[in-house]
Amino acid sequence: MASRNTIVAHVEDRPGVLARVASLFRRRGFNIESLTVGHCEEPGLSRMTIVVDGDDHQVDQVCRQLFKLIDVVSVQDITYTPMVDRELALIKVSASNFNRREVLDVVEVFRADVVDVHAEALIIQVLGDEGKVDAAVKMFEQFGILEMVRTGRVAMRRGTETTKPPAISDSQQAAAAIRAMLGRRPEGVLPFASD
Amino acid sequence: MRLTGARILMECLRAEGVEVFFGYPGGVVLPLYNTLGEYPDIKHVLVRHEQAAAHAADGYARVAGRTGVCLATSGPGATNLVTGITTAYMDSVPMVVLTGNVARDLIGRDGFQEADITGITLPITKHNYLLMRASEIAPAVKEAFHIASTGRKGPVLVDIPKDVFIEEAEWDGYPQGVSLRGYPIMDVPREEEVDKAAEIINAARKPIIIAGHGVVQSEAQHELVEFAERSDTPVLTTLLGISGMPEDHELSYGFLGMHGHFYANMAADRADVVIGIGMRFDDRAMGRFSDFNPTAKIVHIDIDPAEIGKNFKTHAPVNGDVKETLSRLLPQVELNRHPEWRAEIDQIMDQHPTDYVEEGTELSGPWLIQALAEATQGESTIVTGVGQHQMWAAQYYPYTKQRQWVTSGGLGTMGYEVPAAMGAQFAQDEPIWSICGDGGFQMTSQELQTVADHNLPVRFAIFNNGFLGMVRQWQELFYEHNYHSVDLGQPDFVKLAEAYGIKGVRATTRAEAMQLFRDLESYDGPVVIDFQLEREENVWPMVPAGAALSETIESAEDL
Numbered sequence: 194m195a196s197r198n199t200i201v202a203h204v205e206d207r208p209g210v211l212a213r214v215a216s217l218f219r220r221r222g223f224n225i226e227s228l229t230v231g232h233c234e235e236p237g238l239s240r241m242t243i244v245v246d247g248d249d250h251q252v253d254q255v256c257r258q259l260f261k262l263i264d265v266v267s268v269q270d271i272t273y274t275p276m277v278d279r280e281l282a283l284i285k286v287s288a289s290n291f292n293r294r295e296v297l298d299v300v301e302v303f304r305a306d307v308v309d310v311h312a313e314a315l316i317i318q319v320l321g322d323e324g325k326v327d328a329a330v331k332m333f334e335q336f337g338i339l340e341m342v343r344t345g346r347v348a349m350r351r352g353t354e355t356t357k358p359p360a361i362s363d364s365q366q367a368a369a370a371i372r373a374m375l376g377r378r379p380e381g382v383l384p385f386a387s388d
Numbered sequence: 389m390r391l392t393g394a395r396i397l398m399e400c401l402r403a404e405g406v407e408v409f410f411g412y413p414g415g416v417v418l419p420l421y422n423t424l425g426e427y428p429d430i431k432h433v434l435v436r437h438e439q440a441a442a443h444a445a446d447g448y449a450r451v452a453g454r455t456g457v458c459l460a461t462s463g464p465g466a467t468n469l470v471t472g473i474t475t476a477y478m479d480s481v482p483m484v485v486l487t488g489n490v491a492r493d494l495i496g497r498d499g500f501q502e503a504d505i506t507g508i509t510l511p512i513t514k515h516n517y518l519l520m521r522a523s524e525i526a527p528a529v530k531e532a533f534h535i536a537s538t539g540r541k542g543p544v545l546v547d548i549p550k551d552v553f554i555e556e557a558e559w560d561g562y563p564q565g566v567s568l569r570g571y572p573i574m575d576v577p578r579e580e581e582v583d584k585a586a587e588i589i590n591a592a593r594k595p596i597i598i599a600g601h602g603v604v605q606s607e608a609q610h611e612l613v614e615f616a617e618r619s620d621t622p623v624l625t626t627l628l629g630i631s632g633m634p635e636d637h638e639l640s641y642g643f644l645g646m647h648g649h650f651y652a653n654m655a656a657d658r659a660d661v662v663i664g665i666g667m668r669f670d671d672r673a674m675g676r677f678s679d680f681n682p683t684a685k686i687v688h689i690d691i692d693p694a695e696i697g698k699n700f701k702t703h704a705p706v707n708g709d710v711k712e713t714l715s716r717l718l719p720q721v722e723l724n725r726h727p728e729w730r731a732e733i734d735q736i737m738d739q740h741p742t743d744y745v746e747e748g749t750e751l752s753g754p755w756l757i758q759a760l761a762e763a764t765q766g767e768s769t770i771v772t773g774v775g776q777h778q779m780w781a782a783q784y785y786p787y788t789k790q791r792q793w794v795t796s797g798g799l800g801t802m803g804y805e806v807p808a809a810m811g812a813q814f815a816q817d818e819p820i821w822s823i824c825g826d827g828g829f830q831m832t833s834q835e836l837q838t839v840a841d842h843n844l845p846v847r848f849a850i851f852n853n854g855f856l857g858m859v860r861q862w863q864e865l866f867y868e869h870n871y872h873s874v875d876l877g878q879p880d881f882v883k884l885a886e887a888y889g890i891k892g893v894r895a896t897t898r899a900e901a902m903q904l905f906r907d908l909e910s911y912d913g914p915v916v917i918d919f920q921l922e923r924e925e926n927v928w929p930m931v932p933a934g935a936a937l938s939e940t941i942e943s944a945e946d947l
Contacts, residue, residue, distance in 0.1 A: 205570065209506070209518075216510045250697065257694035263515040263535060266570040358569065367572035372693070372707065 414461025442472020478798025602666015
């Protein structure tokens with residue numbers, strides 16, 4: 194069964210890196226649901242959260258192919274690890290004196306924020322995981338959505354575990370760390386771990 | 389010391405020990421050509437088409453076991469390299485490709501002869517660079533050679549704008565090392581993976597090895613033979629793995645795949661353990677994936693972690709360099725004997741031998757390769773194009789030495805045979821035999837001029853049946869004999885050779901061919917030989933497209 198998977202990649206902050214990643218997804222026929230990229234705690238590196246559709250075998254291939262790109266420093270599939278994932282949406286909802294109160298009730302239920310007010314419209318900022326944002330969007334539809342933008346997922350592992358790439362100091366150690374990261378899935382799920 | 393970008397580039401090539409590179413000049417690389425005279429130790433070979441520069445660098449790399457280098461100007465020069473780069477990429481050949489580009493201020497403005505070659509080659513290079521400062525050249529070239537020649541090898545492109553060749557930068561020697569955080573060397577396999585593989589191999593009753601290009605690239609023939617002997621495992625190769633296993637060895641059972649040896653395909657299909665070494669379970673080798681020996685356990689040794697589990701479920705993946713992995717695996721492999729299994733394959737081999745025995749006077753493809761093998765004592769380096777002649781050369785020549793076999797396997801590039809053989813000839817003195825199709829030869833025959841310029845002793849043996857033979861074979865077998873666009877007109881190849889100042893000869897019978905082989909022993913210049921073959925000979929055996937290895941057929945009657 195295809196499902197949504199969350200992959201975190203650290204890449205060198207260089208021109209063309211996004212094109213390399215996009216080109217790889219296109220060429221291998223992998224289906225990107227969303228890709229979010231931005232700075233991280235380490236200068237010189239960018240952190241990508243990539244949501245892909247696919248079965249375990251496909252996602253394992255995505256990670257391995259991604260890591261082959263020279264500019265990709267680390268890749269981790271965190272689908273099966275405890276994590277926090279968030280998405281932000283800005284939704285411009287049609288709202289006038291007649292129904293503004295109703296709209297604001299929905300805003301309150303979703304603990305969303307009104308970030309812009311106009312006589313005929315509101316911009317509402319919704320923050321949460323994908324399910325929450327989906328639900329909010331559905332509720333606002335009844336008032337008329339004039340425009341919407343969603344950021345796509347960003348995600349982080351819970352607890353002290355991180356997705357940070359290994360330091361480069363020793364090539365052998367780096368290789369070991371990378372191998373340990375690749376295909377981080379429960380025993381028996383890996384396409385090659387079962388008899 | 390301050391040097392221009394052009395000089396820095398040449399200093400880098402010198403520091404890398406580059407002896408020869410293949411190129412074609414043009415507007416934006418003029419500053420570079422302006423400095424070539426100062427570097428006489430780095431031989432520049434002027435080709436007649438940029439595609440040939442890439443194939444020549446590829447052929448040189450495969451035979452020399454070193455990184456090949458080619459150069460082209462911007463725009464059309466760069467795009468002409470694309471087929472050659474893709475060929476090298478598909479077969480993991482180490483290559484550094486240098487291109488010029490328009491001056492920096494014209495980039496992105498559709499300048500004259502501008503092409504976004506780094507964008508174009510994204511999916512066909514291991515990595516590529518567009519350098520915007522002369523100070524970036526030395527570190528980038530160092531990285532390019534490092535990336536091209538380590539791990540799973542491949543082509544790396546370095547694109548340099550015209551004014552960067554002219555700009556000056558500080559040169560304080562070639563960089564000592566590289567710092568590539570996203571590119572750790574993964575040569576050494578994990579212990580637990582080696583243990584698991586050894587466990588499966590030791591328990592095997594009908595094991596088979598499939599040796600791929602990785603064996604040749606890692607130069608692990610010695611380790612492969614030792615491993616096979618110790619575990620008493622028959623060895624098959626993939627098309628590109630040919631020459632990785634000495635074929636005169638009793639454990640050598642040919643190559644498998646669409647036109648592989650019958651017994652090789654059967655052995656792969658009946659094995660209980662398949663040990664893939666430096667290969668990628670390609671569809672042409674394995675037949676229909678879903679029906680490839682479903683009960684076999686698969687051990688897969690490969691340098692590229694992305695190849696593990698790509699096409700098949702693998703029971704014991706081992707990610708590491710072939711030579712490194714085999715030397716770690718060897719002490720764990722128990723001395724074993726599989727007399728019944730060997731006898732089973734030997735019996736298939738006896739019933740379905742590959743020796744061509746048909747009597748006659750007409751030239752047949754298999755006969756010609758066998759005769760060539762005899763004339764050259766099986767010691768020549770063979771370069772081929774793509775098609776029937778390629779398959780016959782794979783099937784009937786007895787390869788024993790690593791790097792003795794050069795062919796475009798992954799991409800299947802027609803026209804490869806002429807420039808690749810030319811480039812390969814720069815890596816060795818003994819004459820190279822280029823086995824050509826009459827179709828492929830017409831694609832790149834302009835390089836005969838380059839061959840003549842350097843008086844290279846390449847023997848271009850055109851397997852001339854006047855057809856695009858392999859396509860014709862498919863039209864005959866699978867498209868009801870409906871021949872279309874396969875009956876090739878052609879020039880008089882002997883006269884063509886002579887027009888280039890090259891010896892041209894023709895053989896139409898077996899006796900003439902034998903005589904020719906004898907005559908050529910004492911000739912050390914280039915030769916074009918027009919071998920006129922029977923026109924509608926087919927390549928057998930064959931696994932029809934989409935069929936399984938177990939469905940290998942040996943004649944049209946089996947269809």
